[in-house]
Amino acid sequence: MRITKHPEERKQEILETALGLFEEKGIQKTSMNDIAETMGVAKGLIYYYFRSKEELVEAVVESFSEGVEKEIKMLLSTEGLSFHRRLGQVVKVFFLSIQEHPALMSITPKNPGLFELVKTSLSELALRHAKVLLQKGVEEGYLNLQYPEYMLKILIHGIADLYVEGVVDPKVHCTLIEEALGLSTGTLLKEF
Amino acid sequence: MRITKHPEERKQEILETALGLFEEKGIQKTSMNDIAETMGVAKGLIYYYFRSKEELVEAVVESFSEGVEKEIKMLLSTEGLSFHRRLGQVVKVFFLSIQEHPALMSITPKNPGLFELVKTSLSELALRHAKVLLQKGVEEGYLNLQYPEYMLKILIHGIADLYVEGVVDPKVHCTLIEEALGLSTGTLLKEF
Amino acid sequence: MRITKHPEERKQEILETALGLFEEKGIQKTSMNDIAETMGVAKGLIYYYFRSKEELVEAVVESFSEGVEKEIKMLLSTEGLSFHRRLGQVVKVFFLSIQEHPALMSITPKNPGLFELVKTSLSELALRHAKVLLQKGVEEGYLNLQYPEYMLKILIHGIADLYVEGVVDPKVHCTLIEEALGLSTGTLLKEF
Amino acid sequence: MRITKHPEERKQEILETALGLFEEKGIQKTSMNDIAETMGVAKGLIYYYFRSKEELVEAVVESFSEGVEKEIKMLLSTEGLSFHRRLGQVVKVFFLSIQEHPALMSITPKNPGLFELVKTSLSELALRHAKVLLQKGVEEGYLNLQYPEYMLKILIHGIADLYVEGVVDPKVHCTLIEEALGLSTGTLLKEF
DNA sequence: AATGAATGAGAATTCATTCAT
DNA sequence: TATGAATGAATTCTCATTCAT
Numbered sequence A, B, C, D: 001m002r003i004t005k006h007p008e009e010r011k012q013e014i015l016e017t018a019l020g021l022f023e024e025k026g027i028q029k030t031s032m033n034d035i036a037e038t039m040g041v042a043k044g045l046i047y048y049y050f051r052s053k054e055e056l057v058e059a060v061v062e063s064f065s066e067g068v069e070k071e072i073k074m075l076l077s078t079e080g081l082s083f084h085r086r087l088g089q090v091v092k093v094f095f096l097s098i099q100e101h102p103a104l105m106s107i108t109p110k111n112p113g114l115f116e117l118v119k120t121s122l123s124e125l126a127l128r129h130a131k132v133l134l135q136k137g138v139e140e141g142y143l144n145l146q147y148p149e150y151m152l153k154i155l156i157h158g159i160a161d162l163y164v165e166g167v168v169d170p171k172v173h174c175t176l177i178e179e180a181l182g183l184s185t186g187t188l189l190k191e192f
Numbered sequence E: 001a002a003t004g005a006a007t008g009a010g011a012a013t014t015c016a017t018t019c020a021t
Numbered sequence F: 001t002a003t004g005a006a007t008g009a010a011t012t013c014t015c016a017t018t019c020a021t
Helices: A007-025 A032-039 A043-049 A053-077 A083-099 A114-139 A148-164 A170-181 B007-025 B032-039 B043-049 B053-077 B083-099 B114-139 B148-164 B170-181 C007-025 C032-039 C043-049 C053-077 C083-099 C114-139 C148-164 C170-181 D007-025 D032-039 D043-049 D053-077 D083-099 D114-139 D148-164 D170-181
Strands: none
Touching: A007 A032, A007 A043, A007 A053, A032 A043, A053 A083, A053 A114, A083 A114, A083 A148, A083 A170, A114 A148, A114 B148, A148 A170, A148 B114, A148 B148, A148 B170, A170 B148, A170 B170, B007 B032, B007 B043, B007 B053, B032 B043, B032 B053, B053 B083, B053 B114, B083 B114, B083 B148, B083 B170, B114 B148, B148 B170, C007 C032, C007 C043, C007 C053, C032 C043, C032 C053, C053 C083, C053 C114, C083 C114, C083 C148, C083 C170, C114 C148, C114 D148, C148 C170, C148 D114, C148 D148, C148 D170, C170 D148, C170 D170, D007 D032, D007 D043, D007 D053, D032 D043, D032 D053, D053 D083, D053 D114, D083 D114, D083 D148, D083 D170, D114 D148, D148 D170
């Protein structure tokens, strides 16, 4: 049975199936065959949309980040919010997007890869969007940091890894962020 | 030509060769054959010492951590040092051990793995040793943290990832740690 | 050169090639490579049809038995034959099917395996089909046996092994069967 | 720790260990390493006593048969026993020797080999010793068989295989033998 | 757009056997 | 007699990728 779909729709379907399997079994242990089989589609079809497995992996990561990016953009477009409020929202978006993909976090020594890539991608994304916000925080005196961007990176990577190790309470994360940024206790927490 | 060595020596040799190749080409792209060839030894010999590639990988990570652990133990055994001094030293050990293995940090989408494993292992190790130190810092009022251990983890993972992305200046790291822990500027830096 | 065939045809081809090689060199000494090479086909293709060597071996045995089963079914479907005639025919089918695969029987200390598997499979098959026949023989008084099914098994296995050891004359087999079943001399033999 | 033993003692020890492992895991899946490890001895030592694995396998089978042979010889040396009594005893010896090695019978598709070899070896042995006995039976009119030796073979192989398939009751075996040889019911059974 | 049989280059692993000590 | 590190060749199995249909 041969089911024809719109290219974009099909591409999306592959991306989602791949993401699911990568989360479940790791990139390496997911074969192109697995993906095709799960979709109920022939192996060759995937190669019609993606030149190689590598390209597919990149596309999956990109696609994931794009989802997060959309939400962030929406948030930041709202005018007139205070620095703390905004920061709180950005943090929230990150953790919500991670919470929606719990399997993403299940890295084991036998199953590395995807998380690391996603993390890096998210971190870059965060930086792109938070630069201005951080600058503002520094200028307005809310933040007293020499390397605000680096600190942001550390927090994203570090908390993500903490998450992987089982610390999933957003309150804890907020407290840690407050302390690291030198904000007074509860500043972020009250945004949740 | 058949060269026999003492098991411990040979095991060490395998471990070192494997570490080198893992760093250079990634775990996945390093075949057991590569390791044997590099050593000028038969493939089977590696299986004489390690039941499988997986076991070898674990052993390599463990061995790496043990090296770092030894140095830390030495440091912490020295009596009578101030909290800041000690903290500075621990931080130093970590970054020195990482600096000795720059290739360890070269993750690419094609080459994931070892670093992630080592990082987790190092993080656990750090916690084990720094617990008391942190507690002391909190008690003595140098640190004002609700979750000192989590903060430590964040810093280790976060800075390690920062390192991977090319930020390798220890001064920057120190400053970031100072800021995150709420120490006054230069407290750690002067230990370097 | 890439020659594509219909799956069923190809599967059959693999089965036959494998059977031939198993007979010739024994299961153990026949590598998946041998089979592929003999077929002029890539190694991977065999794994496309059979998950493992073990599965292939099972399929070969099964396929062999199925061939014999077909012939038996045909025989038994003919109505109105006497007990002795029928029994004679069943015995005949077995020995003909074995005679067609003389190599099957060449077990040596270095080459065990396939025969043993086939024998068991054939024995089960024989029982399934001969049960009614034997029952009938017992009821009609031709056979005076307490365990007709066990006797059948003994005869199948025993004569098969005798065959392996070089006793291949069907007349001898018939005589032995007659004696074991307590039939009068020549009852079966005249069917041949 | 290097324990030196008398050559014959050591050889015997190897034979027994090998038999045990062959029964447990099959010949093929038992490595020379397994044997050495089980004995707590170095691999090389086995090669000191047996040139190759093949030679070891042969020796194991031979050694097993020798054990049975001894018992049979003892039996047959007793003078003045009736034909039926003797036959009963010989049958008994076989089944007792098999019963002492239940694992010998656990053939599976994955684990062929030893049983087949032992069976053949036992069958040859049986023939050697029973020839005279059978001849006597025929001459004295107890047996009415054209190929007494073949019938013996069939019975040994056939019943052994029956045994493997789970029919282990000696009474059933006796009945089958009686029927196959055309002895009157109970002739053998009462010897047990 | 889609199929899926076929490829082929590797990969891990196993093990009987050897040999220097 | 005994050790056990070392060999090396074979073997099973995997999988990204191709291509004729």
